[in-house]
Amino acid sequence: MSIPEQLEKIKNELPQHVKLIAVSKTHPVSVIMEAYNVGHKTFGENRVQELISKYDEMPKDIEWHLIGHLQTNKVKYIAPFVSLIHSVDSLKLLSVIDKEAQKCNRVIDCLLQVYIASEETKFGLSADELHELLQNPEFKQLQNVRVCGLMGMATFTDNMEQVRMEFRFLKKLFNEVKQTYFQNQPWFKELSMGMSSDYRIAIEEGSTMVRIGSNIFGHRSYT
Numbered sequence: 001m002s003i004p005e006q007l008e009k010i011k012n013e014l015p016q017h018v019k020l021i022a023v024s025k026t027h028p029v030s031v032i033m034e035a036y037n038v039g040h041k042t043f044g045e046n047r048v049q050e051l052i053s054k055y056d057e058m059p060k061d062i063e064w065h066l067i068g069h070l071q072t073n074k075v076k077y078i079a080p081f082v083s084l085i086h087s088v089d090s091l092k093l094l095s096v097i098d099k100e101a102q103k104c105n106r107v108i109d110c111l112l113q114v115y116i117a118s119e120e121t122k123f124g125l126s127a128d129e130l131h132e133l134l135q136n137p138e139f140k141q142l143q144n145v146r147v148c149g150l151m152g153m154a155t156f157t158d159n160m161e162q163v164r165m166e167f168r169f170l171k172k173l174f175n176e177v178k179q180t181y182f183q184n185q186p187w188f189k190e191l192s193m194g195m196s197s198d199y200r201i202a203i204e205e206g207s208t209m210v211r212i213g214s215n216i217f218g219h220r221s222y223t
Helices: 003-013 029-036 048-057 072-078 091-103 127-135 137-141 160-181 199-204
Strands: 019-023 042-045 063-066 084-088 108-114 145-152 190-192 209-212
Touching: 003 019, 003 029, 029 048, 042 048, 048 063, 048 072, 072 091, 084 091, 084 145, 091 108, 091 137, 091 145, 108 127, 127 137, 127 160, 145 160, 160 190, 160 199, 190 209, 199 209
Parallel strands: 019 042, 019 209, 042 063, 063 084, 084 108, 108 145, 145 190
Antiparallel strands: none
């Protein structure tokens, strides 16, 4: 199936309230443009350098999401244009995003990444660290970031029951956080969970954003 056909197949499957982030990492601009040319304009990248070069080359009505681990010293390069940062895993990083957003006269939307997997390679806050961050007086001072929800990555496993439990845990945590800290803030509504292998389960468990790459673009090229 071609990229436009794959894209249409997935979009037809998704409920209306679920947003598709087409994960374009490692794929060349020519390939991503096949999705853009049939009207898809939301793409996710893992690496800052790759995100910047694609932003420079591609049309300016694209909504770019940074979904990979972000180092504080790289924030300034994406602050002028990034639509949503999915992977905020510390107050320090959030403060740097706030500072760089202020310089650009912007408010940058962010998701707080929660560690839900049983793998050491994944990043994210524990449930306790998440609550600590949201209760910190420093967090309440930030003016140029807007926390819109949570993000999590499930364990890379064939055990779909484990994956489901991890997503369920994150949804429960999302509900608690919404109720406790963001009850009157309608923008706190996003739950970014689910990738090519597990997005159907993620949607069943309450995801509002799925990050799908290989099911659209085929296997990644790491050359």
